[in-house]
Amino acid sequence: MRSAVYSIIAALLAYQFYALGPLIQRAVTVLGVFRSYPAGDIGTTQQVTSIPDTTHCEDLHHHVPSGLLFTACEDDPSTRFQWFPPLGNLDNPKLAAESRGSIHVIDPKGLESRRLKFENFDGAFITHGIDVIDDPELPTGQAVYIFAINHLPDPTPTAKGEEAKARSQIELFHHKIGTNTIRHIRSVWHPLIRTPNDVYATSPTSVYATNDHYYTGHSIMRMLEDVYYGAKWTDTVHIKLDSLSPVKTSDAGLSASVALAGVHNNNGLGHGRAEDEILIAQAASGTLHIAQLPPKGSSNYNITILDTLEVDSVVDNPSYFKDPLATGPSDDRSGFLLPGISKAATLAETSRDPAGKDPVKVFYTKPSAGVKAQQWETRVIFEDDSSRIRSASAAVLISLGKSKARLFVTGFVSANVIALDADL
DSSP, rough: HHHHHHHHHHHHHHHHHHHHHHHHHHHHHTTTTTHHHHHHSSSSOOOHHHHHHHOTTTEEETTTTTTEEEEEEEOTTTTTOBBGGGGTTSSSSHHTOOOOOEEEEEETTTEEEEOOOOOOEOSSSEEEEEEEEEEESTTTTTTEEEEEEEEBBBBSSTTTOOOOOOOOOOEEEEETEEEEEEEEEEEEEEOOSSSSEEEEETTTTTHHHHOSSOOOOOOOOHHHHHHHTOOOOOEEEEEEOSSSSOOTTSSSOOOOOOOOETTTEEEEEEEOTTTEEEEEEGGGGGGEEEEEEOOOOOOOOOEEEEEEEEEEEEOOOOOOEOOOOSSSGGGOOOEEEEESOOOOGGGGHTTOOOOOOOEEEEEEEOOOOOOOOOOEEEEEEEOOOOSSOOOOOOEEEOOOOEEEEEEEOOOOSSSSEEEEEEEE
8 A cells, every 4th residue: 555655746846847847947058057158258348338427227228319318327336235125135125215326318329318307396205217218298209208117115014023115106307309307207116016017008197017927925825926927916907097287196097907817027128019018028938928018999908819939048128129120121220138147046146246247148039031930040149257247127229330239237226337249
């Protein structure tokens, strides 16, 4: 009888290993458990320029009509290592409540950054993902709306010994191109906005936001979320604002619903090749989902995944580069950029260490020329051992001519946004 029980247990364990083995192997690869640096010549010969006054800028967007880059920066190097809920860091809520990051405009030609002065906004601002869209009421390129994640500490008192909590929300701003100011429209909060990471706006009153974790803080369950790909507990939510009129509280004048559920470590969002295409990164899975939004005027806001790409490291905010000089498929350099951490297995240790090292990879992927089925060519366009940039959470390309582009890379703990020329 006992031998029969042992046989059953052995069979169950063998089945579990057979079923989970590929997932474990994939996690080890993506998290870079055995990856070491230097990793070769990739990136080491490329001349890099650091853009001043761009400290800890997690996200980066190229606003094509104006030709400018927009980003949100933490500015104070000490803040991120003491409070950053996306990494489970809730150590210093008092510091967070007094912190004030900023929105920056970067000139991609002069490689200069300019902070925008806030109007009608006096609170704490702990920066993360952003999105930038044109003001539809003005000619294209004259003004933009900016949605920005703000990881505020929860003001509710905690019991003695209890871990602090975050009450993250979304801020909506308006900026006239060429001015030095940015006006706050309103704050946005809803119970479905739990652990927001990035945003994707379809209009000034319609925005999607990802929740990157189900669990918060230092819990074992949160760690399990990162390493177990079956933990598909995160989602993307849609928030609809009734109007852009002033509101008394951040939860007034809006509604929200889940637009995509059952996703592992839902993370960065990006605009794709068409107006209704949304790019969704599963960070710890090393996965990019190419998805479709519902038609305008639809009664629901559900997202449909159409295609999936995988790379061999953690990926963050995806972006799409449209080649302005392409004349046809044979010379089209358009493609997706996937930046990320190449040794994320050590991130739990380095995320609180100002002297830590977080090596990076930036992948460039595009459809293969001459194939009927959707196939992809993917290569590493930039890699660094953390000596020139620490962490990579966003990257964009701007054309410099045929087969040439300027690559901009930034990270959630990078000292500066960097720029370098790249061959496509």
